[in-house]
Amino acid sequence: MRVLVVEDDPVLGQGLQSVLKQDGYAVDWVKDGESAILFMDSSEYTLVILDLGLPKLNGLEVLRHFRTAGKETPVLILTARDAVADKIAGLDAGADDYMTKPFDVDELAARARALSRRQTGRSTPVITHGDLQLDPAAHTVTQGGVVIEFSGREFSLLQALLENRGKVMSKDKLTESLYSWKDEIESNAIEVHIHHLRKKLGNNLIRTIRGVGYVIDKPE
């Protein structure tokens, strides 16, 4: 659940970072096109939020470069250009969604969720696993109808595991999806979060594959 924000306006960039962090994303924020390409090439993102009017390399060029390289990460264009022709050009260049400035923060968050959901091959908003239900929009988890409280990172970790049910997630991969490159990470951070999740949800849900990582099994 890691998002790359490409935006050259400092106030807007900072605001986007705060909003997305609140929603449990790990956020990297860059301010020009060249840095955007550098970051896109070096990390796996769930979503890229891309401004078009960027210094050094404009957003459309960044997007074309990205798609030419075969990357399939959803890209949401967030720009002041509101002409239909601009929207068409953006979507045709490989964007998955297009929003114009100024925008509503809740709409942006909803679109971000929708795009990340599609990215994980899911179309229903709520993830159900047995009697466990995770609602990314409401940021709630219920087990047998009882609401269970989680911290932001715990929630993101649980979501990442549930979205990849049946797949063993390495510690590195989980770290990458949970933390932005600026975050200071304790070496045992993932273990600590797993420990907390198990305390709240029971030990049977998340299995440890020794030396490889963690997995939530697919329901039979």
Added chain:
Amino acid sequence: MKSSSLQKKLLVTLLPLILLGLLLASLIMYTSVRTKVEELTDAQLTHTAQVLSNLVNHEFIEHGYVDRSLVALDDIEYIYHSFNASINESMIFQVRSLEGVLLLRTAGSPEYPLSPSSSSGFSNAMIKGKTWKIYTIPSQKNGYTVQVGMKYAFLDQIQASIALQALIPILAIMPILAMAIVYGVRSSTIPLFHLSQDIRQRAPHDLSRISTIDLPDEIIPLISGFNTLLDRVQEAIEHERRFTDDAAHELRTPLAGIKLQAQLILKQQDDAARNEALTYLIQAVDRTTHLVHQLLVLARLGPEQASTDTTPASLRDIAVTALADHYNLANKKHITLKLEDGGPGIIRANPHSLTILLNNILGNALQYTPNNGEIDVEITESQQAVILSVSDSGPGIPEHERENVMRRFYRIPGNEGSGCGLGLSIVGRIVDLYHGQIALERSSQGGLKVNITLPRNQTP
């Protein structure tokens, strides 16, 4: 000419002139035809007299007498018949002996001689209250005189009718010619009507060129001039449109930032986070205010603004004021502001524009010059121009970016300053208004040196 209609003017000038010319020609023709006809009737009169003389002569030779009674009645009949019966009343003759005895006369002829003249040739006579033209052939050899007369009224009638007949084609052609002139004038001004109709029916935003196809050569320069104007208006509108477009887009981003931070404040429970968002919000409002201010400055920098007040102004005085205005900011960053000695730098320009120019250059210099740096202002003069140089000890502008920074809304990548990318555009616009030149180069302190050359006598 009261009316300014080209068509009316042409018609009013052409029609009477041509008709007058035709009338004059007719008059000349009429008189010359009359003269010719008169010559012809004179010849006719002479000829008649000669024929008569020959006939009488013939009778005398045949009968050997010069006696009235010897002329047989049938001979006289014959002589009469040799004339056209229709002219009987208008033509008379007499034959007299040398002694003046009347030998022969037509019925309409009086007893007394037609003309007192007895010599050969024409003469005029009053007979029974009418004027007659008389031709006399005196004959010494045969001993008699022949006089033939023709009524002037009849002569006039013949002359007039023949002359008038000659005039008929000219008179007939007059209305046709008049119509042709009207048609010609109308049809040559029709393209003008079409043109004005086309222009009137244009959509207000249609600034495409007017076609000069089918237009008279005389109007093409006018339309070409008009087309050039249209092109310029189109260019200006396009420029304005791009500017508005750019400005709207540039405003959207900080507005989006403001809205986002405001929504964050609403959601924020934590005081520290809320305060942080508020700080960002205020920062965004400040930046937007600055952007709007700069946009207004740029929008108001039209040619009319530069020309409103072009009394001689001292660039040095304006620089002194601008430097004083920036003193506090410079002091905060421990930057040394210096104005080199020199002349007053008098130029004809709007002092307000010059203040905006200096404030923008100094503002930029102060923003990019690090603490403890220096900014140096120099005003030098030449015969034709005043040169303003502002050097700073900031990072400077790399050579490949020097052209870019003059563009609107351009910010050098990685530049985290609070500028909106309009400062140098504003400076460039003012320099353009006064037909000056701007050059960016490396200052001796390693920063940026802005050189502005303003001609002393420009006409904005």
